[in-house]
Amino acid sequence: QKPFDYLIVGSGLYGAVFAHEAQKHQKKCLVIDKRDHLGGNVYCEAVEGINVHKYGAHIFHTNDKAIWDYVNRFVTFNRYTNSPLANYKGDLYNLPFNMNTFYKLWGVTSPQEAQEIIASQTKKYQVKTPKNLEEQALSLVGEDIYYKLIKGYTEKQWGRKAVDLPAFIIKRLPLRFTFDNNYFNDTYQGIPIGGYNKLIEGLLKDVVCKTGVDYFLDKTHWDQMADTIVFTGKIDEFYGYCHGKLEYRSLRFEHETLDQPNYQGNAVVNYTDAETPYTRVLEHKHFEFGKQNKTVITREYPLEAAAGNEPYYPINNAKNSDLYKKYKAMAANDEVIFGGRLAEYKYYDMHQVIAAALSKTKSLFGS
Ligand code: FAD
Incomplete structure (x- = not known):
């Protein structure tokens, strides 16, 4: 008899929602994550009382009322509306x-x-x-x-x-002939009041979690912990890169605390000229209408996909799609459940990854 029903590798939104729902159905879950914190890419770090989106700006948006109600059960979302600016050689334009x-x-x-x-x-x-x-x-x-x-x-x-x-x-480039700076067309949009960690804490309340542990460093040990593995890490890594490596675009984030209350007056400013080396500057306090005396900004630099760089965006070209199909075929013959952006090699927005995890748990445990 193994101590847990499910070992969930990865505490991002897929893993956290899966664990929450499984536990609700009396399944015992163990969540492990190789990072030293829970939450995957939605994790926020508190600096000067400001929730810093450590892995890039995360703005929740959805048209699905059920998903919106689901996340609001764990934390109330504010009315933040994404209305980024573009800075081109010092001139500002609305996006x-x-x-x-x-x-x-x-x-x-x-x-x-x-x-x-x-x-x-x-x-x-x-x-x-x-x-x-x-x-x-x-x-x-x-x-x-x-x-x-x-x-x-x-x-x-x-x-x-x-x-x-x-x-x-670029398939389409939407042009809006109204004076409307709201970036998303979705009905529901916002940021959790108090940051995304509140959402993750709510989901993982009462779930046994261990951070700072890489599944692959002691796979045999972890496999003995539960009847079923839910894997949300990289699918090619799971299979020892036997068909080759899937490619990702990456980013480098440079965080800086400034001794001033307001740096750019907006959460997101894109730099659209070729000379500025970064693509965006985030000012985190504006996601939550912060009034702190200091501010934290993040410069976002694009990075080549290379070994050691965090995998962020799947590069969906023919080569990678073919490669992923090979891994997917292997996964189809496996007992392991693969879910989330790295295991499915798919760009998922937050609402989509939550929907995917809920659909999986519904198929396993009913609603
Ligand atoms: P992740 O959050 O990546 O979680 C996977 C977890 O697995 C990680 O914590 C990782 O450490 C862990 N793991 C991997 N391998 C192992 C291992 N071997 N052992 C142990 N643990 C392991 N979505 C939106 O809706 N709005 C946005 O504005 C938005 N902005 C984004 C900006 C950026 C820069 C990026 C990259 C994504 C953005 N997203 C946004 C998407 C959002 O981040 C994802 O939908 C969501 O985080 C996916 O959750 P996940 O659980 O699949 O993956």
Whole structure:
């Protein structure tokens, strides 16, 4: 008889929701995480009373009322609305592209004037099949928006010239002809009051958790702890990279505490020129309307996917998709449950990963 029903490797949202639901159904769970804290990428570190999003800005948004109600059972969410700014060579523009952006770019005050300018700028780029990302973007939004607000940012993000990037990376570039700076279209949006750790603590209350332990360093020991393994780490690592390594884009975060109450007046400012080496500056207190005397900012630098770098964004090209299929086929013949962004090699927003974990537990334990 093993001491636990489930060993859950990874305490991110997938692992935490799975553990919560399993425990609700009288299953004994043990959660382990190799990091020295729980919560995976939504973890916040308290600095000067400010919840610092240690692994990048996390803004919760969903259209699914059931998911919104679910997370609000553990912590109340505030009414934060994501309305990022773009800084291009010192000039500020509103994002997503909307009438405020067009007013700043061209001085236009009516949707019709903005539409006419965009039509005149995109006309000559209406080729049948854009050969690369640059051609694709120019055909969708025209020169001004592309050169000021897209090109530099995208090239920094991917570490490659836009003419060397495939067109499919940008499928659509939404243009809004209203004065609306709300980045997301979802009905529900916000940040947990007191930070994401409250959500994770609520989910993992009463669950046995161990941090600072890497499953692979003593796999045999951990496998003996439970009847079933739920694995939320990297699927290629689970199978010893036997088919090769899945690729990820990574980021480097540079956190800084400043002795001033307000640095940039907004939670997120994107730097869209090519010269500034970082892509974004976050000012964390604004996620929770903080009034502290100091402030904490984070500069976000894009990083090549390389050994040792945190895997953040799956690179969904043909090579990686084929590779993932091979691992998925192996997983299909395994007793282990694979879930979450690393095990499914999939970009999941928070609401989606919660929905995926709830769907899995529902199939196992009923609602
Ligand atoms: P993770 O949170 O990564 O958890 C996996 C856990 O497994 C980690 O804690 C890891 O340490 C642990 N682990 C891995 N291997 C092992 C091992 N061998 N042994 C022990 N433990 C192990 N979503 C939104 O909805 N809104 C946003 O604004 C948003 N912003 C984002 C910004 C960035 C930079 C990134 C990268 C993601 C963002 N997301 C956002 C997505 C969000 O982070 C994910 O949906 C969510 O964190 C996925 O949860 P998870 O449990 O699948 O993975």
